[in-house]
Amino acid sequence: MKLGDFGIFVIFAAVYAAGTLGLPKISFMAYQIRIGEIPSAFVALFGMPAVLGLTLGQFIANLGLESKPIAFLSPVFSFVGLLAIYYTRKMSTLAGCIAYIVITGLWLSVMLPIVRPEVSTSQAAISAFAEQFITVIVGYLAYLVAARSLGKPGQTSGPQ
Amino acid sequence: MQRRWAQGSKLEHVAETVHGEEVEKHVPEYYEHSIWPALIAFATGIALTGLFMAFKGLIVPAGLLMMLSFAVVLIGFLYSDTRNWSSVVSKSFGRIPRDSIIGAFPVDINLTIQLIILTELLLFGGAFGMYFAIREQFTIWPPVGAPILDDFIPRIQTLILISSSVLIEWAVWQLKQGRITAFKAGLIGTTILGSLFPVLQFGFEWPHLILNGILTPATGFTGASFFLLTGIHGAHVVAGLMAYAFVIIRAFMGQYSAKNYGFVEATSTYWHFVHIIWLFLFALLWQGSRILG
Numbered sequence: 131m132k133l134g135d136f137g138i139f140v141i142f143a144a145v146y147a148a149g150t151l152g153l154p155k156i157s158f159m160a161y162q163i164r165i166g167e168i169p170s171a172f173v174a175l176f177g178m179p180a181v182l183g184l185t186l187g188q189f190i191a192n193l194g195l196e197s198k199p200i201a202f203l204s205p206v207f208s209f210v211g212l213l214a215i216y217y218t219r220k221m222s223t224l225a226g227c228i229a230y231i232v233i234t235g236l237w238l239s240v241m242l243p244i245v246r247p248e249v250s251t252s253q254a255a256i257s258a259f260a261e262q263f264i265t266v267i268v269g270y271l272a273y274l275v276a277a278r279s280l281g282k283p284g285q286t287s288g289p290q
Numbered sequence: 291m292q293r294r295w296a297q298g299s300k301l302e303h304v305a306e307t308v309h310g311e312e313v314e315k316h317v318p319e320y321y322e323h324s325i326w327p328a329l330i331a332f333a334t335g336i337a338l339t340g341l342f343m344a345f346k347g348l349i350v351p352a353g354l355l356m357m358l359s360f361a362v363v364l365i366g367f368l369y370s371d372t373r374n375w376s377s378v379v380s381k382s383f384g385r386i387p388r389d390s391i392i393g394a395f396p397v398d399i400n401l402t403i404q405l406i407i408l409t410e411l412l413l414f415g416g417a418f419g420m421y422f423a424i425r426e427q428f429t430i431w432p433p434v435g436a437p438i439l440d441d442f443i444p445r446i447q448t449l450i451l452i453s454s455s456v457l458i459e460w461a462v463w464q465l466k467q468g469r470i471t472a473f474k475a476g477l478i479g480t481t482i483l484g485s486l487f488p489v490l491q492f493g494f495e496w497p498h499l500i501l502n503g504i505l506t507p508a509t510g511f512t513g514a515s516f517f518l519l520t521g522i523h524g525a526h527v528v529a530g531l532m533a534y535a536f537v538i539i540r541a542f543m544g545q546y547s548a549k550n551y552g553f554v555e556a557t558s559t560y561w562h563f564v565h566i567i568w569l570f571l572f573a574l575l576w577q578g579s580r581i582l583g
Contacts, residue, residue, distance in 0.1 A: 144566070
């Protein structure tokens with residue numbers, strides 16, 4: 131990552147962390163929708179600084195939200211999911227977003243019943259996949275709008 | 291291409307008396323081989339060790355002597371170096387030609403800002419390390435009696451920092467495109483937004499907590515760590531604003547262009563770093579005061 135990309139990295143980390151911690155919480159079944167996850171699709175436009183920024187942002191958000199150590203593994207799975215979006219950006223960003231939903235949804239289905247024992251596995255799976263689907267697809271639609279003005283993936287790494 | 295603007299008085303004499311190609315190839319800079327940064331850093335380490343020894347009552351005279359050695363080094367530095375400061379500053383401001391192809395600073399700015407960020411990482415890493423090490427000693431977190439902090443002002447501060455980070459990134463981008471007016475507007479906007487941060491922190495948040503007795507530096511570990519961490523961070527925000535003031539002055543002197551933006555980019559990098567530290571503080575000190583561990 132070049133020095134000039136540091137700003138993009140920080141802005142994405144801030145958007146995730148502040149969007150999750152600072153904005154009002156939206157509950158969806160057993161899970162709380164994380165507004166900070168909406169920009170995930172923008173990885174296709176802004177590249178690796180956005181991948182690293184969103185991963186760090188999730189780690190920071192977990193510092194303020196979660197107390198169980200297992201929750202701090204979430205950024206690892208998000209990182210893998212974001213890499214999927216990054217590496218598929220020239221073929222199909224939508225496919226990358228779906229891969230992200232599957233990876234993070236599976237992880238949340240496993241983690242949620244551990245962090246919150248009152249939540250059953252099936253309930254956790256349904257809410258996790260639904261929540262991830264809603265946030266990521268909303269982000270994907272925003273990405274489509276932004277991509278028209280900023281250019282196709284791989285042709286720009288955003289304003290630097 | 292002239293590089294005279296970076297030199298102190300001794301080498302300025304060389305630059306003015308030697309003409310032709312040799313001057314254009316290389317003029318050694320006054321600070322290139324200074325021993326003072328390393329010496330002051332070493333003396334600071336000695337002084338802190340001495341301070342620790344004196345406070346702990348280990349070997350008090352030796353500790354005091356070590357602190358004295360730092361004072362001697364500092365006086366030596368000030369005596370030998372301050373005479374050149376006015377000259378260096380005036381040259382730095384006044385002699386950078388417009389549209390110069392050289393960087394906005396006479397050294398490799400990338401390496402400089404990387405070293406600065408590294409030292410800041412060590413500083414904040416130490417502070418956060420202290421925080422977590424002591425927090426681990428508590429069986430219940432937050433400790434019994436610790437207040438749940440209202441996060442209204444910190445939310446505004448977070449919004450301010452995000453906005454200022456986006457704005458300075460936009461301003462640097464405008465500068466690289468050669469749009470100087472837009473760059474100046476973004477720069478001023480960033481500085482105004484950034485100025486609100488310490489105003490909110492030191493003018494509203496701290497007085498609100500201290501004067502109402504909600505949280506003071508004497509309120510156990512939570513109070514002490516809160517004011518230590520937010521104080522260090524606030525000082526860094528003020529330092530960033532001072533750097534922006536410097537950048538604004540030079541911007542209005544026409545010293546930045548699409549080819550000459552190194553110092554602006556370095557300042558924005560520092561600002562982004564200060565921003566990311568704030569995110570950790572916001573998560574740990576305000577939001578973290580709500581979760582039970």
